[in-house]
Amino acid sequence: MTVLPWxxxxxxxxxxxxxxxxxxNLIHLIGCLSVCQSSTxxxxxxxxxxxxxxxxxxxxxxxxxxxxxxxxxxxxxxxIVVGATVTALLLAMVLQVGRKYGELDxxxxxxxxxxxxx
Amino acid sequence: xxxxWRIALLGLAGICLxxxxxxVATALPRFGEPSEQYGPAVNRLGPALRHxxxxxxxxxxxxxxxxxxxxxxxLLGAITGAVVLLxxxxxxxxxxxxxxxxxxQVIGRAESTILICxxxxxxxxxxxxxxxxxxxxxxxxxxxxxxxxxxxxxxxYLGEGYRGWRRLIASPVLAALEGGGAxxxxxxxxxxxxxGGAFMQNVLPLxxxxxxxxxxxxxxxxxxxxxxxxxxxxxxxxxxxxxxRATQSEDTR
Amino acid sequence: xxxxxxxxxxxxxxxxxxxVLTREPxxxxxxxxxxxxxxxxxxxxxxxxxxxxxxxxxxxxATPLLFLVTLAAVRxxxxx
Numbered sequence: 112m113t114v115l116p117w118x119x120x121x122x123x124x125x126x127x128x129x130x131x132x133x134x135x136n137l138i139h140l141i142g143c144l145s146v147c148q149s150s151t152x153x154x155x156x157x158x159x160x161x162x163x164x165x166x167x168x169x170x171x172x173x174x175x176x177x178x179x180x181x182x183x184x185x186x187x188x189x190x191i192v193v194g195a196t197v198t199a200l201l202l203a204m205v206l207q208v209g210r211k212y213g214e215l216d217x218x219x220x221x222x223x224x225x226x227x228x229x
Numbered sequence: 230x231x232x233x234w235r236i237a238l239l240g241l242a243g244i245c246l247x248x249x250x251x252x253v254a255t256a257l258p259r260f261g262e263p264s265e266q267y268g269p270a271v272n273r274l275g276p277a278l279r280h281x282x283x284x285x286x287x288x289x290x291x292x293x294x295x296x297x298x299x300x301x302x303x304l305l306g307a308i309t310g311a312v313v314l315l316x317x318x319x320x321x322x323x324x325x326x327x328x329x330x331x332x333x334q335v336i337g338r339a340e341s342t343i344l345i346c347x348x349x350x351x352x353x354x355x356x357x358x359x360x361x362x363x364x365x366x367x368x369x370x371x372x373x374x375x376x377x378x379x380x381x382x383x384x385x386y387l388g389e390g391y392r393g394w395r396r397l398i399a400s401p402v403l404a405a406l407e408g409g410g411a412x413x414x415x416x417x418x419x420x421x422x423x424x425g426g427a428f429m430q431n432v433l434p435l436x437x438x439x440x441x442x443x444x445x446x447x448x449x450x451x452x453x454x455x456x457x458x459x460x461x462x463x464x465x466x467x468x469x470x471x472x473x474r475a476t477q478s479e480d481t482r
Numbered sequence: 483x484x485x486x487x488x489x490x491x492x493x494x495x496x497x498x499x500x501x502v503l504t505r506e507p508x509x510x511x512x513x514x515x516x517x518x519x520x521x522x523x524x525x526x527x528x529x530x531x532x533x534x535x536x537x538x539x540x541x542x543x544a545t546p547l548l549f550l551v552t553l554a555a556v557r558x559x560x561x562x
Binding site for chain 3: 112115116119122123126127129130135136138139141142143145146149150152153156157160164165166167168178179184187188191192194195198199202205206209210213215
């Protein structure tokens with residue numbers, strides 16, 4: 112249990128990279144990229160956790176009670192929202208590629224580009 | 230490169246890096262026993278320094294406010310890029326109706342769906358507004374509240390269909406929300422400099438602890454972020470859903 | 483609490499694997515929504531309610547919708 116979060120984050124990142132490398136569809140690739148992003152969220156939040164501590168919101172319990180780290184939570188919070196907009200930008204690019212070439216397979220895209228330059 | 234070669238190279242990299250990952254994972258501090266000083270210091274000193282109870286919002290909007298400014302403009306940049314990409318490639322002959330593919334059965338929207346969406350969409354938008362306003366006392370803030378309001382807009386699309394939704398949503402309003410929010414954030418950083426303080430220094434009265442309107446300048450930056458995220462996500466949904474419109478040559482109805 | 487956290491970490495690793503191994507994009511959208519929900523539960527158990535709210539709204543509503551609309555638009559343009 113003491114090292115499970117680190118290995119969970121490493122596993123998520125590794126399986127995300129494997130998904131990106133072996134993808135046959137650009138939209139599937141972007142989904143695997145979001146798995147890579149979620150591995151960083153898991154790692155950051157696990158770094159800040161403390162056994163038996165409460166959330167860092169001192170409304171119900173008085174300030175001074177043991178709480179988890181709020182700085183990493185702030186990092187992950189903004190990261191999730193901005194990551195979603197970057198995913199949207201990538202999807203817009205994939206949409207243009209799908210329109211122009213009619214093909215979403217990364218392997219089949221390169222010969223199309225080469226053929227256009229001949 | 231062939232797909233097989235790519236995966237083989239990836240496997241080779243994985244084998245080479247696995248001892249390093251093992252070493253790092255066992256050398257990190259044990260889960261649940263962190264050894265840093267900054268977080269506990271924020272927890273100890275934050276409520277007295279800024280009179281807010283949500284420490285995550287305090288870190289986001291005051292202690293590390295300049296990082297949030299950067300994230301805000303990153304959001305603005307990504308959304309602007311997506312909108313420019315989508316609008317630039319769109320033609321001029323699009324109608325206001327959703328496209329229909331031939332051979333696909335058109336199933337009408339169930340009345341229960343329309344009813345539930347009409348009931349819940351304003352409620353969810355109100356809930357998102359509540360979340361955004363209570364940033365200093367409960368879990369919430371501009372980021373979360375903005376996305377929840379935008380998903381309330383999405384429920385409206387589900388209930389009304391594309392044409393009804395487009396009549397409700399005006400693109401210039403969303404663009405003004407997004408740009409105005411980012412501008413408000415930047416001004417909230419620059420205004421204290423005009424009053425003689427540092428960039429984004431908390432010069433407004435701090436209020437009482439556990440009050441909704443505590444925190445001083447954090448309220449302004451929180452409002453800026455909420456507006457920008459609402460407008461930004463609304464614009465994204467709008468531009469993406471416009472890609473599904475029918476062209477005038479297909480529209481025979 | 484230990485058992486809950488350990489189970490949630492394993493569940494997150496499992497759902498991430500599920501997202502990658504679902505090759506068909508139309509099915510992967512639902513795997514993404516499930517992944518978002520499981521991540522929300524994990525963040526909630528790690529005493530991070532702000533982050534859980536953010537991930538819930540983004541990972542189950544916004545991101546799957548953007549994927550679905552992209553798939554629909556590509557299919558429409560392919561038909562044209």
